[in-house]
Amino acid sequence: MSEDIENYKEKYKTLEDLPGIGPATINKLKEIGFKTVESLGTATLNELVSAGIGKEVAEKVIETARKTVAITFVRGDELVELRKNIRKLTTGCSSLDNLLGGGIETQSLTEFYGEFGSGKSQLCHQLCVTVQLGETQGGLNGSVLYIDTESTFRPKRVQQIAPRFGIKPKDVLKGIVYAEAYTSNHQTVLLENADEVIRDNNIKLIIVDSVMSHFRSEYIGREMLANRQQQLNKHLHKLTRLGRAFNTSLVITNQVMATPDAFFSKAVAPVGGHILGHMSHSRIFIRKGRNNMRIAKLTASPSLPEGEAPMRITERGIESDEDY
Ligand code: GTP
Ligand code: MG
Numbered sequence: 001m002s003e004d005i006e007n008y009k010e011k012y013k014t015l016e017d018l019p020g021i022g023p024a025t026i027n028k029l030k031e032i033g034f035k036t037v038e039s040l041g042t043a044t045l046n047e048l049v050s051a052g053i054g055k056e057v058a059e060k061v062i063e064t065a066r067k068t069v070a071i072t073f074v075r076g077d078e079l080v081e082l083r084k085n086i087r088k089l090t091t092g093c094s095s096l097d098n099l100l101g102g103g104i105e106t107q108s109l110t111e112f113y114g115e116f117g118s119g120k121s122q123l124c125h126q127l128c129v130t131v132q133l134g135e136t137q138g139g140l141n142g143s144v145l146y147i148d149t150e151s152t153f154r155p156k157r158v159q160q161i162a163p164r165f166g167i168k169p170k171d172v173l174k175g176i177v178y179a180e181a182y183t184s185n186h187q188t189v190l191l192e193n194a195d196e197v198i199r200d201n202n203i204k205l206i207i208v209d210s211v212m213s214h215f216r217s218e219y220i221g222r223e224m225l226a227n228r229q230q231q232l233n234k235h236l237h238k239l240t241r242l243g244r245a246f247n248t249s250l251v252i253t254n255q256v257m258a259t260p261d262a263f264f265s266k267a268v269a270p271v272g273g274h275i276l277g278h279m280s281h282s283r284i285f286i287r288k289g290r291n292n293m294r295i296a297k298l299t300a301s302p303s304l305p306e307g308e309a310p311m312r313i314t315e316r317g318i319e320s321d322e323d324y
Contacts, residue, residue: 008067012037020060028053029061032192039195041069042241069245089205089249090138091123092130092165095309095320099298100282103138104249106204108302109240109279111211113254113270114286119294119313120253121150123286124209125157126317127251129165131205132175137165140249142204143175145197147190149213151180161317177201184214188235194242204248206239211252212272229275236279252280294318 012018015026015037032051034040040061048058088103097103104110104127112120128146133139146153158176159169177197181187187208197203212232219228243250254276256268270276270283277283283300289310296309311320 005068009038012064012068015040018061018064020064021057025053025057025061033195035193035196036199036245037065037068038199038245039242040065041067042245085247087135087140087204087247087249088138089127089140090130090133091318092126092161092323093309093311093318093320094322095311096284096296096318097138099284099296099304099307099309101301101304104205104251105282106140106247106249107240107243108281109236109243109250109252110282110284111252111254111270111276111280112284112286112296113256115256115268115288118286118288119311119318120286121152121209122157122313123318124207124251124253125154126161127205127207128158128176129162129167129172129317131249132167132172133165140204142202142248143177144205144207145194145201145203146176146178147181147187147206147208148178149181149187149208149210152209153178153180160315164316177203181214184218184231184235187214188231188238191235191238191242195245198242198246198248203246205251206242206248207251207253208239209253210255211236212254212276216255216271229273232272233275233279236276240279256285 015029018037028051029040032047034043043062045055045058045062048062049055087106089106090103091097091100112123114120128144130138131140131142131144134141155173158172162169162172179190181190215228215232219225239250242248254270254272257271258267259269280300281302282298285297285299287295289295292313294311294313296311298304298307309320311318
């Protein structure tokens with residue numbers, strides 16, 4: 001099954017290789033953000049038709065492009081085969097890796113949430129390093145696409161963390177493709193046009209830090225909520241589709257709000273409502289402990305038990321006792 005996918009990837013390398021479409025259609029596809037065959041494989045018929053592509057042509061190209069991506073009906077035993085393509089990215093912190101069953105999976109959405117200063121952005125900085133490690137070291141041998149909505153990305157901090165993982169400070173920044181998103185719309189458009197960047201830079205991790213901040217500040221009040229959730233849904237769908245198409249890990253960070261019904265333990269909840277809750281496959285809550293200690297708690301996972309992991313933020317990055 002996965003060998004078939006590799007064959008088709010070889011056969012249909014670019015949109016121009018797809019049978020039955022001409023230059024005009026190719027241009028339209030590119031305009032609406034499908035510049036690679038892999039991302040086209042995750043397109044919906046509606047997206048193409050509303051861009052003015054004939055229904056029959058649209059159906060046909062999507063069907064062909066899908067052969068390069070693992071999305072179709074599969075038998076259970078084939079599913080096991082397909083899941084073999086899924087990789088795990090080390091966080092560089094042993095206790096957190098254990099909590100996550102080995103690391104951050106590719107093809108699904110992993111959300112880290114917690115209050116200000118809990119270390120979400122610090123972890124994102126560290127992942128910019130670990131994704132570049134070879135597979136034997138727990139990396140994905142690739143680069144990162146970093147979408148920053150709060151202007152908190154600091155290249156110097158990545159360079160400070162890199163040597164611990166055997167990567168030279170002067171080399172590590174070459175593996176980072178950075179984009180600052182100024183509005184929620186900009187954030188959405190950046191992802192919609194990211195497929196070529198992902199392919200050409202061998203991106204294996206996409207980070208959105210933080211996913212909700214623009215949505216939260218721009219859509220205010222109940223009247224705007226439905227619209228916000230619709231835009232958010234679209235954005236998260238695009239993210240997961242890119243993850244499937246290119247076998248990348250997907251990491252988003254999120255803020256928290258106090259929950260009025262908190263009585264015993266859950267005093268805070270991630271923002272973003274049900275849409276975000278349904279789309280995030282794994283959710284990890286980070287809370288502050290004493291000094292620079294942090295406790296990560298797995299609060300949602302498709303396959304792993306809930307659990308906690310102690311860790312620390314130091315000048316070396318995020319680490320646990322086992323890392324010494
Ligand atoms: P918000 O984005 O505001 O919601 O917070 P966040 O969860 O992204 O927090 P962030 O990752 O920015 O964590 C900030 C924490 O990391 C602060 O407590 C800093 O003191 C700590 N920190 C950052 N750099 C260093 C460092 O070089 N050494 C140590 N020991 N701590 C650091
Ligand atoms: Mg942050």
